[in-house]
Amino acid sequence: MFEPPQRVNAGQASTPEPVSAEAMGELLFADAPHEPQGADQRAPGAQATMTIDDALGPDVTVPGPPEADQGQTRRTDLDDLIAHPDYANAQSTLRRLGQNGVVSTVAVGEASREASLAVGLGLAESLKHSGAQVLVVDMMIESATLHHLVGVAGEPGLTDVLARRVALRDAMNAPDELGGIRVLTTGATSADPVADLALLNQANMADLLEQAAGQVHAVVFLGGSIDQTVRHDDALAAVGGLIIGTDEPAGLPLGEQESQRLAQMSCPVLGLISINDALTSNGQPAQDDARHQSL
Numbered sequence: 001m002f003e004p005p006q007r008v009n010a011g012q013a014s015t016p017e018p019v020s021a022e023a024m025g026e027l028l029f030a031d032a033p034h035e036p037q038g039a040d041q042r043a044p045g046a047q048a049t050m051t052i053d054d055a056l057g058p059d060v061t062v063p064g065p066p067e068a069d070q071g072q073t074r075r076t077d078l079d080d081l082i083a084h085p086d087y088a089n090a091q092s093t094l095r096r097l098g099q100n101g102v103v104s105t106v107a108v109g110e111a112s113r114e115a116s117l118a119v120g121l122g123l124a125e126s127l128k129h130s131g132a133q134v135l136v137v138d139m140m141i142e143s144a145t146l147h148h149l150v151g152v153a154g155e156p157g158l159t160d161v162l163a164r165r166v167a168l169r170d171a172m173n174a175p176d177e178l179g180g181i182r183v184l185t186t187g188a189t190s191a192d193p194v195a196d197l198a199l200l201n202q203a204n205m206a207d208l209l210e211q212a213a214g215q216v217h218a219v220v221f222l223g224g225s226i227d228q229t230v231r232h233d234d235a236l237a238a239v240g241g242l243i244i245g246t247d248e249p250a251g252l253p254l255g256e257q258e259s260q261r262l263a264q265m266s267c268p269v270l271g272l273i274s275i276n277d278a279l280t281s282n283g284q285p286a287q288d289d290a291r292h293q294s295l
Contacts, residue, residue, distance in 0.1 A: 078259040078269060085250035085277035087126040090243050093270045097240040102213040104239040106223040110246040110258055113140060113224040118275045119245030120222045124181050132217040137184040140224040141196055144186040150175040157187025161208055162199040168211040205238035226258055233266050241270035250274040
């Protein structure tokens, strides 16, 4: 019987130090083309659904993660989830999910929000270079990061769209440094953090994705660490699935404790990405000792 590779124990191999949000952005977008675009290039009132097949084509050549039962809507056995060194499998899986409309995923860090930023922005960059129009959404309301990372205003943003104070098209930004990737920051928060977090529910997220369907091909949410993301399980029911980022090398499985937590969530896990290997495979340096500072 096939035995999955063993995870590296502490002390057996060096563990990369966390990378700051600013440094992560520099690593991911150092060579990104500067193609500034407006928040929305479609004609006023146009809301025709934009499928990812429109941008990437229908061919799928890389097999996606196996499912125990095609009739299930969530994965209950994550033992076969192995870290990949690039975004090819994840991108193929998203193509299949997005054949009938906008595709959506939440990027989650196995242990940190830095990993969520890395895998989310890296996946968005991969999709953009393949021809898709992508929206990246910061759903880390309690620890907003994206607007600092890309240098845009924090408001209006996600909370404003979910509360229906503003339309999605009016809250998106297209920072020059991201070469056309659009962003939606966390938005305004109130004196009641519980009420702010309550906006992250299935109905509100479904409404946001319906608005996005006429403007982009893919929506990548930045969910933070697994611990942060599991609290938004109701909101996750509206998205296509999770992409997990790990600091472990490619070829290693998801940790047992993390697998148990994710198995009960309301959307499937679509893939596991080795962050440093993915950065290296995209021609970017995996580490820069001068930049290793946590947020």
